[in-house]
Amino acid sequence: MPQPSAPRKSPGRPPRISREEVIGTARRIVTEEGVDRLTMRRLAAEIGSTPMALYHHVRNKEELLVLLLDDYAARALRRPEPAADPRERVVVAAAAIHEALAACPWIVEVLTADDLMSASALWFVEQIVDGLVECGLPPEQAVHGYRAIWYYTAGEIVVRATAARRRADDDRTTYREQVFGNLDPAEVPRLAQVADRWTPLTGEDTYLDGLRALVTGLLAAH
Template sequence: MHEKPRRSPGRPPRISLDQVLDSARRIVTEEGVDRLTMRRLATEVGSTPMALYHHVRDKDELLVLLLDDYAKRALRRPDLPADPRERVLVCTAAIHGALADCPWIVEVLTADDLLSTTSLWFVEQILDGLVACGLTPERAVHGYRAIWYYTAGEILVRATAGRRRADSDRATYRERVFADLDPNELPRLANVAARWAVLTAEETYLQGLTALVDGLLNTP
């Protein structure tokens, strides 16, 4: 009898860019951006890190593709009001609405070196609205930065607080401290301590955004 020739293991199955993006999106959504590596992604798609480089150069390019993909699907251009102040509010609210359910994207964007080119239209409208309201281009950039910091911070703080509450069914450290506040030393805090969690959970983003924009436009 002749032995059958051994079959070579062959190459890993071919993968598409869509498969790569789907797996990368699942990792960052469920585990966080820090857990996304080319080796981890290769394991997820059942391939090799080298095969991934046929689609993306590195992790940064992969993140940019994810950002653009999400922006194209979730970031809808709103109808622009004639009033420039309202344009700033409407465009910023649209950004907040698109990112509120995807905080990992905010985490990537706050690094300040990666961005989605699809979202630049919104940045342009905000800058243009601030300039049309009387700010210099330089002050408009500073104003946009303040608006973005407020928006990104609000999303990240709420997301982090939500995860911590979901992971624990006991009183938080803050709740234990607030329960024993001395009203003589900290009267204002003591007065609202029992309602703090409810009050800080209220949706006040638009009120805060409006106050911030008005403050920027009224600052000499």
């Protein structure tokens, strides 16, 4: 793997393409035609190279997508006005991450990253951890709190995006609809009670409510 910025004049054949070019072209394809059209062959053709040459600049397609996500985060994340209330800073920072990622459906496959650890996201993580500490959590608890917020946020985006995708290419009856159509009120009374409202209810965007609840609960322990 080449050093991102190697001291010039290294031995070996000089590169004809760069990681930046790969990422930049990939970004163009994805924004113009969607992530489905991004294939290694297509990307190579667009750059004027061969598919395998790309593998000298990115480890594999997954890493390419992670890099694309970082690239996107660096552009799309706008730092919000830090609120006075530290607790509100936590909510606002998490919501900003969520908003940027939710607007970008193609990253879902990558979103399962351990953390959102692009350099440009660090500021937001700092806001969250710092806010929790300011609210009285010991640093370790604050890190755990951040993780919980990240699980919730990533889960929300992934689950919703997958649901949307399944709905899109599923003309036939969904398994869920089958199961939900025949609820036994004796076995599952509450679900039977809300069965007909289930789809609209789960369609509502309640991310912020859940986030606030989570933050409330994280802080309540102290």
